[in-house]
Amino acid sequence: DAGVTQSPTHLIKTRGQQVTLRCSPKSGHDTVSWYQQALGQGPQFIFQYYEEEERQRGNFPDRFSGHQFPNYSSELNVNALLLGDSALYLCASTLVTPNTEAFFGQGTRLTVV
Amino acid sequence: DAKTTQPPSMDCAEGRAANLPCNHSTISGNEYVYWYRQIHSQGPQYIIHGLKNNETNEMASLIITEDRKSSTLILPHATLRDTAVYYCIVRAGGFKTIFGAGTRLFVKA
Numbered sequence: 001d002a003g004v005t006q007s008p009t010h011l012i013k014t015r016g017q018q019v020t021l022r023c024s025p026k027s028g029h030d031t032v033s034w035y036q037q038a039l040g041q042g043p044q045f046i047f048q049y050y051e052e053e054e055r056q057r058g059n060f061p062d063r064f065s066g067h068q069f070p071n072y073s074s075e076l077n078v079n080a081l082l083l084g085d086s087a088l089y090l091c092a093s094t095l096v097t098p099n100t101e102a103f104f105g106q107g108t109r110l111t112v113v
Numbered sequence: 114d115a116k117t118t119q120p121p122s123m124d125c126a127e128g129r130a131a132n133l134p135c136n137h138s139t140i141s142g143n144e145y146v147y148w149y150r151q152i153h154s155q156g157p158q159y160i161i162h163g164l165k166n167n168e169t170n171e172m173a174s175l176i177i178t179e180d181r182k183s184s185t186l187i188l189p190h191a192t193l194r195d196t197a198v199y200y201c202i203v204r205a206g207g208f209k210t211i212f213g214a215g216t217r218l219f220v221k222a
Binding site: 043044058 | 149155164211
């Protein structure tokens, strides 16, 4: 049983460009969340998707958008990249029901130059 | 979401028990206590969770106080590979997981 998989593992982009990161949740999970982790800090919640809709959102600008597909996989899109967007982007999947743990992928390391 | 307070860092001798405290005094009745750890920029790894009873699995034990305002994660026999940042989180159901700064545990030989 594959856990949460993310692609790509590493990415280098130029300021102003756009990027798309992908996440496949753990089998059986229906909810996907995205996090941004800057170096030396804890992960910061970006948003969560369930039933193909954004359910909750953290304090991130509209440049950050997402999508969830019928197979529960998800994409994170970031437009107009800034140097400050350089970070490890983590995807987590879980079930919406209580008493279920979230499983994290290994992340995508994005570097904006 | 309830907030958690953890010490920024702790040391533990290899082979000894590591006891990591967490304060969550504003926890709500439907919020669970979860523990994760993150080793050197890998994705966070789930360790254990509980509501109000003590829990044990192959990795650790979780002790939750009767008033649920604090908890302790116990690694019974710490190894060098347990050196990591440990996050204590409270959340309800499938809602967002809010991370604090965590506790950086150093296991020393």
